[in-house]
Amino acid sequence: MDDATWDRADDIAAGEALTVGHLLTVLLDRYASGVVDVPVPEADVRAGGRSGHLAAIGDAAWARADERREREGIQSMSVLCELLLRETVAERVSAGLHAAPREPRRNEPPEEAAGAVTPSVLHSAA
Template identity: 85%
Template sequence: MDDATWDRADDITVGDALTVGHLLTVLLDRYAIGVVDVPLPEGDVRAGGRSGHLAAIGDAAWARADERREREGVQSMSVLCELLLRETVAGRVSAGLDAAPRVQQPTQPREEAAGAVTPSLLHSAA
């Protein structure tokens, strides 16, 4: 993942008390259902200034986006995530997040609203 893109996305999310993982989960979900598109790069998006970044991303959003990514020929999920973040930091895509309190019984275990989450290492895979 391009470090500058990651850092700019992190700056965007910090102001909203979110993480890049939250942002990517929403973006991947919207991509999977066709609400968000990414321009397919003409060449390899990998260049200098790259490293791996750990992000907790919803499993369901990841799996659905991965299916569309394969159909469209995007090189890898890491590349897709980078393309989505590039579009976001450039202001061409935004992820509106709404939050509202849920009534919860004290004896019930807390559930994650976005489903299961697995940390994913985003790097420049071949």
């Protein structure tokens, strides 16, 4: 992946209290759903100034996006991820998250019911 694109995407994600992996999961999900499109490159996009970057990405979003990527002829998932991050860095695509109150769970510890942070499913908007 292009290092400059990764670094800028990391800054964007951090500004939203996310990791690039979270950002990519949302983008891949929206791409798989047809909400987000990327330009399909005519040639190999790999060039200098590139490194491997690790990101934890949701399996379901990855698998669904991979199916669409193959149909569209994008050479690899790493290229698709880079294209999605390029669109984000260029401000042509954004990933927004919404917070909503939840109902307390049965047998929930009182500190959680009183509003302590609890991991929850994140819903995104493209």
